[in-house]
Structure formats: structure tokens, C-alpha cells
Amino acid sequence: MLATFCLRLACGLVAALTLLSPAQVNPRFYRTHFLITLGLTVVAAVFLREETVPCLWAPLGCAIVLAFVGSLLWSLQGSPCGRTLVAATAVALIASLAILKLPDTVGPSGGMIWATEASSAALLGSSTTAMLMGHSYLIAPAMSLTPLKRLLGTLFASLFFRSIVAGIGLWSWTTERSLANLNEVTVLLPLRWGIGIIGPFVLGTMAWHTAKIRSTQSATGILYVVVIFCFLGELTGQVLDLMTLSGR
Numbered sequence: 001m002l003a004t005f006c007l008r009l010a011c012g013l014v015a016a017l018t019l020l021s022p023a024q025v026n027p028r029f030y031r032t033h034f035l036i037t038l039g040l041t042v043v044a045a046v047f048l049r050e051e052t053v054p055c056l057w058a059p060l061g062c063a064i065v066l067a068f069v070g071s072l073l074w075s076l077q078g079s080p081c082g083r084t085l086v087a088a089t090a091v092a093l094i095a096s097l098a099i100l101k102l103p104d105t106v107g108p109s110g111g112m113i114w115a116t117e118a119s120s121a122a123l124l125g126s127s128t129t130a131m132l133m134g135h136s137y138l139i140a141p142a143m144s145l146t147p148l149k150r151l152l153g154t155l156f157a158s159l160f161f162r163s164i165v166a167g168i169g170l171w172s173w174t175t176e177r178s179l180a181n182l183n184e185v186t187v188l189l190p191l192r193w194g195i196g197i198i199g200p201f202v203l204g205t206m207a208w209h210t211a212k213i214r215s216t217q218s219a220t221g222i223l224y225v226v227v228i229f230c231f232l233g234e235l236t237g238q239v240l241d242l243m244t245l246s247g248r
Helices: 002-017 027-047 057-073 082-105 110-139 146-174 183-212 216-245
Strands: none
Touching (some): 002 027, 002 082, 002 110, 002 216, 027 057, 027 082, 057 082, 110 146, 110 183, 110 216, 146 183, 146 216, 183 216
């Protein structure tokens, strides 16, 4: 479960970089992203060391190497091949996550599993990247607000996408089961939806309005809470998925 979470977050972080322009963002921001991605992929590799999924280690190993190289290249003047490296790392991470989840996607529920992985990665990546971008204004207060607003817009789109996927999953699941007889699920569902979906939307709206008046420090503080809520919501979602698979 933790390996999947790390790969989702890593995929989302690197994919979010494709939305930004190096002309508007300090190269240190990209370097920080690659360092975080390197840490996440290494942690995922540790948890997956006994995994027997075929061909998993080729893309995962490439992702680790590319993340390390990216952290070096974005430290150099001009960041040679930086944008190309972002795309290559994103492809390697997506391939790693896809291969890891491939055994679970056999059957009629395969499409829903792919949608879950994509929407979760988008939400985790956009929220974390927006928070880190807000932090960048603490050291570069004159930087354009365009990158932060773009990331906040992506966060709202990701929340909408994630809520649709989670709602469809909940609806299809409850057609075969009664929530009244599943005490564990009824306890976790308010946490999953209240903290994982509604909370980030409300706080994200607050961050958007504070960013519009260039109160970036306040927006950053709010986005810290958004990230925590998204993490808790997605981890709770994974627990609910495991309970569903186990037939509870």
C-alpha cells in the first residue's frame, strides 16, 4: 500500500512540472521536485523488494536514475535537457505504477482501477506541488503568481476528477452491499470524503482567494493543511479499497 502511495505521489509531482515554465519558476524548484521524487522512488523500491511482478524493476530503476540525474541537471546553469528529463521521468514513473497495478486490472473493474490511480496521482501531485510553489514565494516574493494560480486550478480539476471516480466506486460498491452492516466502512467514509475531498476543496478555495491578493504566505499555510488532508484522504481510500478486495 505504501509503495503504491509513493509511486502515485511521485507520478503526480513530476507530471505537475510539465504545467510550469522554467522562465517563470526558479530551477531550484525543479531540483527540489526531483530530489523528493528520488526519495519516493527509493522508498517504493524498498517496499517492493520482494515483489514478483514481471518487468517492474526496469522502469522503476530508470525512474530512480532519472530522478537522480534530474536533481543534478537542474543544479547546472541553463539546466541542459531539463524539460526532456521531466518527460522521461514521468513516463518511467507512470510505467512503473501501471506495471505494478496490472495484475489487479484483469476483469471488468480494470477501468475503474486505472481511473483511481490516475485521479489519486493527479490530486496528490497537484496539491503537493502547489504547496511547494507557495513556499517558493517566501524566498522569491517578486515571482509571478501565474504558476501558483495554474497549480491551484489543476488542484480543483483533480479534486473534481477524484470525487467523480470515488463516487462511482462507492455507488457501484453499495449496489451489492449494505453500509448499515459494515461498521468499519461507515466510520471511514466520513473521513475519506470529509477530509479527503470536501476539506481540500474548501481550503483550496481559501488559498485561491488569498493568492489573488498576493498573500502568498497565508496561501502556503493553507496549502500545507490541504496536503495533509489529501494524504489522509488517499490513504483512507486505499484502506477502503483493500477492505473491498477482501470482501469485508
